[in-house]
Structures are given as C-alpha cells and as structure tokens.
Amino acid sequence: MHHYVTVWFFRSKTQADLALCRDQDQWARDLGWTVVWRGFGARHYRDPRFDLVREVEEIGRQVLV
Numbered sequence: 001m002h003h004y005v006t007v008w009f010f011r012s013k014t015q016a017d018l019a020l021c022r023d024q025d026q027w028a029r030d031l032g033w034t035v036v037w038r039g040f041g042a043r044h045y046r047d048p049r050f051d052l053v054r055e056v057e058e059i060g061r062q063v064l065v
Helices: 002-030 049-064
Strands: 034-039 042-046
Touching: 002 034, 002 042
Parallel strands: none
Antiparallel strands: 034 042
16 A cells, blocks of 8 residues: 555646646747756756857957867
C-alpha cells in the first residue's frame, strides 16, 4: 500500500506543478524559448537568441586579434 500512496502523491504533485506553471510555460514556448523542468515550481527558461550573441562576440574577438 505504501507504494500506491507514493505514486499518487507524485502524480498529484506533478499535476499541480503543471497547472500552476501552465501559462508561463506556454508564454515561453510561444516566444520560441526552451523550458526545462527543474522540480516543483522550478523552471529554467532559455531564449535561444543568446546563442547568437555568443557567436557574434567570438567572431569579434577573432577579428580584433
């Protein structure tokens, strides 16, 4: 019986987490960002455009040398 309680609790917690963060996650995905789940209520949102900033900085360093 202990296993069933643990599974039920985990599923309930996961469903609550998804419900609480649904709007923010959808907003980030609409912007083309990646969303990584880090735990209950914790997300890592990443804008892939920052990859371009790093590439331009690296090219700038190579040109200036």
